[in-house]
Amino acid sequence: TDQQAVRDRIDRIIGRADDEQGRQPAHEVVGSLTAGRYGALGELVSMEMTIAIRALSDLQRVTFAHGCEPGDDPNLVEYVMLSGGRIGRVTFDERDRVVLGEIIFDRQLRRGESHLYRYELRDANHQRTERYFKVLDMQSAFVAIELTFHPDCLPVQIEEFERLSAAGPDIVNRNRQLDSGGMVSLVRERARRGILGLQGSYA
16 A cells, blocks of 8 residues: 555665664754645645754765655655755655755865755645655754645644654654644654654545
8 A cells, every 4th residue: 555655665764774873874963944835735835944963974965865745756846955055966766755865065064063954845746745754764952843734725633743663653643733824833852763743634
């Protein structure tokens, strides 16, 4: 099923991180803010990521991964650098239906140095999306997700959820409410490795 395929994809991503535990990571995430905007059909229009990292060794690039909904055309998703570097190579992993890319900084970061960068995903697939989640392959000091919905297509119910793996049970599941501007957010001051997100249903 599509749901099982998504679970398998997520577990492979987390598994890749497990395979790399024996190697010293090049950086750690100090904090991240993801701000998503949805359109009048309930479709994801854009997702802006603001990420702060600390270099654990000298480095000049980091990677990112974004999953595609079943039926999405990855060629209709654009990645735009807003500050702190430039977009490098971008490719699509057909098996996992994940867009993989790299961000290249203007100069090499030295060990212990911090850096802030921002980029945006712009999605022209116009496909209704009922769930947004982050796969956290490393612990982060701070994670925030903010979703803003179009006034003509507001979800009637929203849940916050957290799991340690895609197939595992929710360790957090709570109902959330939209504010008067059609926005909902969640914050973790110290996020665990696993899956963190929001899911909604429409009338």
